[in-house]
Amino acid sequence: MKRLHLVSWLAAALVVAACGSTGGGGTSNTNSYSGKTIKLGAILSITGAGGVYGPQSRDGMNLAVKQINNSGGVNGAQIALTINDDASLQPQSAQVAQKLIQEEQDLALLGPTLSNSAVAVHPLAESLKTPILAVSTTGINIVPNCNAPSTVPCKYVFRDSLGEETAIPDNIKSYAADSHPSTGVLLVAQDDKFSSDGGTIVQKTVGQYNINLLKTIKFNKAEADLSPYVTQAVQLKPDVIFITSLGNIPSKIMTEARKQGWTGQFLGGNGFNTATVSKAAGDAGKGARSASAWYLGNTFPSNQDFVTAYRAEYNKDPDQFAAQGYAAIKILADAAKRANLTFTDLAGDRDKLRAAMESVNIQTPLGPFQFTSTHDVKQTVWVIAMDGVGGFTLVHQINAS
Amino acid sequence: MDQQILNAIFIGSIYALFAVGYTLVFGVLDILNLAHSAVFMLGAAVTYSLVVNHGQAFWLACIVGVVVSGVMGLVIEHVCLRPLRRRKAPPIAALISTIGLALIIVAAIEQGQTGSFFAWLWVDGPNSVAFPAGTFPNPTWHVGDLTLEAAKVAIIPISIVLMLVLGYVIRYTQVGRGLRAVAENPRAAQLMGLDVDRMISLTLVISSALGGLAGILFGAALGDINPYIGRDNVEVRGLAVIVLGGMGSVPGAVVGGYLLGFIEVGALVALGSSARGGVAFAALFLMLVLRPQGLFGAQLRERI
Numbered sequence: 001m002k003r004l005h006l007v008s009w010l011a012a013a014l015v016v017a018a019c020g021s022t023g024g025g026g027t028s029n030t031n032s033y034s035g036k037t038i039k040l041g042a043i044l045s046i047t048g049a050g051g052v053y054g055p056q057s058r059d060g061m062n063l064a065v066k067q068i069n070n071s072g073g074v075n076g077a078q079i080a081l082t083i084n085d086d087a088s089l090q091p092q093s094a095q096v097a098q099k100l101i102q103e104e105q106d107l108a109l110l111g112p113t114l115s116n117s118a119v120a121v122h123p124l125a126e127s128l129k130t131p132i133l134a135v136s137t138t139g140i141n142i143v144p145n146c147n148a149p150s151t152v153p154c155k156y157v158f159r160d161s162l163g164e165e166t167a168i169p170d171n172i173k174s175y176a177a178d179s180h181p182s183t184g185v186l187l188v189a190q191d192d193k194f195s196s197d198g199g200t201i202v203q204k205t206v207g208q209y210n211i212n213l214l215k216t217i218k219f220n221k222a223e224a225d226l227s228p229y230v231t232q233a234v235q236l237k238p239d240v241i242f243i244t245s246l247g248n249i250p251s252k253i254m255t256e257a258r259k260q261g262w263t264g265q266f267l268g269g270n271g272f273n274t275a276t277v278s279k280a281a282g283d284a285g286k287g288a289r290s291a292s293a294w295y296l297g298n299t300f301p302s303n304q305d306f307v308t309a310y311r312a313e314y315n316k317d318p319d320q321f322a323a324q325g326y327a328a329i330k331i332l333a334d335a336a337k338r339a340n341l342t343f344t345d346l347a348g349d350r351d352k353l354r355a356a357m358e359s360v361n362i363q364t365p366l367g368p369f370q371f372t373s374t375h376d377v378k379q380t381v382w383v384i385a386m387d388g389v390g391g392f393t394l395v396h397q398i399n400a401s
Numbered sequence: 402m403d404q405q406i407l408n409a410i411f412i413g414s415i416y417a418l419f420a421v422g423y424t425l426v427f428g429v430l431d432i433l434n435l436a437h438s439a440v441f442m443l444g445a446a447v448t449y450s451l452v453v454n455h456g457q458a459f460w461l462a463c464i465v466g467v468v469v470s471g472v473m474g475l476v477i478e479h480v481c482l483r484p485l486r487r488r489k490a491p492p493i494a495a496l497i498s499t500i501g502l503a504l505i506i507v508a509a510i511e512q513g514q515t516g517s518f519f520a521w522l523w524v525d526g527p528n529s530v531a532f533p534a535g536t537f538p539n540p541t542w543h544v545g546d547l548t549l550e551a552a553k554v555a556i557i558p559i560s561i562v563l564m565l566v567l568g569y570v571i572r573y574t575q576v577g578r579g580l581r582a583v584a585e586n587p588r589a590a591q592l593m594g595l596d597v598d599r600m601i602s603l604t605l606v607i608s609s610a611l612g613g614l615a616g617i618l619f620g621a622a623l624g625d626i627n628p629y630i631g632r633d634n635v636e637v638r639g640l641a642v643i644v645l646g647g648m649g650s651v652p653g654a655v656v657g658g659y660l661l662g663f664i665e666v667g668a669l670v671a672l673g674s675s676a677r678g679g680v681a682f683a684a685l686f687l688m689l690v691l692r693p694q695g696l697f698g699a700q701l702r703e704r705i
Binding site for chain 2: 047048049051087088190217218219220222223224225227228229231232234235247248252255259260261280282
């Protein structure tokens with residue numbers, strides 16, 4: 001009898017152990033995920049000033065969703081992604097975020113495109129405990145201090161975009177090493193967070209490379225006539241003009257400066273990194289350098305597949321924003337796969353997804369991807385130059401330190 | 402001559418051309434037509450759309466752009482002004498109705514996207530666009546330190562000639578005398594046999610056509626056309642110009658336009674870039690305190 005008892009206990013223990021290992025191994029995930037929908041909402045600037053970047057993010061995201069869903073989804077669950085245009089306006093961006101979180105009950109959000117909008121959207125997502133993955137915001141304090149000046153790290157905010165605090169110094173450092181410029185002028189849109197953050201970084205950096213910043217010229221982003229500002233910059237005859245603005249402003253400044261006969265070097269930020277800007281600048285922008293999170297010809301294993309699939313889907317080359325959008329969906333899919341989602345407890349699922357995002361470790365077109373402890377990226381930086389006809393050429397590759 | 406002086410003359414010409422239309426309506430009707438900045442934008446948008454989306458020649462598109470703007474003047478009169486005038490509504494009602502129309506025009510352009518109801522008019526939504534290179538000849542010349550770009554240089558004589566023609570029409574033609582009579586005393590003008598409504602319609606058409614042309618020149622020279630160019634660049638500045646020059650005075654608007662151009666660029670050069678807007682409006686404030694009637698307010702006995 002005693003022996004029978006022992007066998008019973010052993011059998012029971014084995015059953016419990018087996019159930020436990022099944023739960024951890026993911027087989028049961030498939031069952032609970034099958035036939036379900038993972039709702040994601042992207043807030044992008046399809047129109048307005050950020051309209052030169054948002055559509056590429058959208059195309060990259062849609063491609064990734066299509067690939068994942070066509071190959072069986074996330075443990076059998078399909079991803080349903082909605083693209084929501086914020087017209088590059090901060091209030092609209094926040095309204096859309098609120099709707100996606102509370103009415104649409106999306107599991108996680110992506111975006112917004114512009115740092116200027118992120119300062120409204122990210123704290124909202126944080127307060128409503130909804131994971132949000134920034135795909136193109138590069139300003140200061142996007143992660144971890146989304147509620148800056150508070151230094152309490154935001155738990156739900158992540159980004160897969162390369163911060164200007166890394167990109168701009170890398171770009172200046174590489175150009176300083178190549179050409180030893182001694183003077184510069186900074187043109188900055190004072191009423192835009194992205195541009196003014198970039199300006200602050202330029203001001204902090206130039207001294208390290210013995211570049212004398214002759215003047216910082218501020219203007220408002222809606223100002224159509226930039227000629228007086230450009231004249232002021234050109235008359236100082238700097239070696240470098242730094243442009244930290246976005247949208248159509250960089251190309252307008254470049255065109256005007258070249259018309260006024262200036263032949264020096266343009267250095268910029270993330271605002272340069274799309275074909276639309278390079279094309280608008282045309283010959284005037286040829287050689288303009290920026291540091292990018294991605295380069296078309298990078299040899300990371302998954303990049304080639306991404307580029308081939310993107311070309312097949314859209315009949316054009318992707319850009320950095322498309323790569324970051326694509327990577328973001330892959331990141332969220334990987335986290336969702338490992339998060340043991342219940343699909344019944346939204347708040348619990350959002351928390352589980354957030355936790356799983358912290359341990360993402362996958363290959364993306366941006367390279368091997370893991371978040372840092374501050375939810376930021378650590379990745380290879382590509383210094384690229386506009387080619388004068390709408391594309392970019394690689395100048396330097398700076399590996400992640 | 403410094404490049405900045407040229408920059409000031411160039412932008413001053415745009416301000417002047419825009420403000421002449423603004424002030425003309427005020428001179429005749431004692432009403433601020435705040436839809437004027439929307440017509441400025443509409444002229445540029447229609448011209449761009451005809452060239453890029455409908456494949457028309459630039460010059461033809463410009464003419465159509467000006468005509469559409471002029472017709473918009475009739476819409477302003479018949480929708481926003483005349484019905485209120487009939488009911489003897491106070492001027493503030495007309496001001497608000499023109500703001501309403503401006504918002505509708507801007508919203509219509511904003512909604513213009515491929516597949517939308519307004520796609521025939523505009524397909525770029527709130528985005529900023531520019532005429533493609535080669536749409537019109539635009540050589541750049543270098544004279545000493547000066548850079549002369551054809552599209553910008555052309556604005557200066559076009560604006561000056563148009564303003565002189567307008568000045569001549571107002572002063573020396575029968576139509577001009579009619580306008581001045583209506584401006585002076587509409588009731589007396591009517592009793593003298595003038596068709597006041599017709600004169601007011603004509604004022605709106607001339608004003609809006611000039612506003613639309615200013616928008617076209619602005620868009621062509623600066624490579625920036627979007628639904629907000631009027632609101633962001635000339636609406637409030639236009640008000641500043643007519644206050645500086647004297648409300649309702651056409652010569653005042655011309656001088657005020659150039660003055661504002663020089664004040665803005667001067668502030669930028671002397672005090673730094675962030676002072677540009679502030680100094681311009683400080684000058685406006687000063688003018689209101691020291692000489693509320695504006696530069697030409699007292700000298701002109703006659704309106705417009």
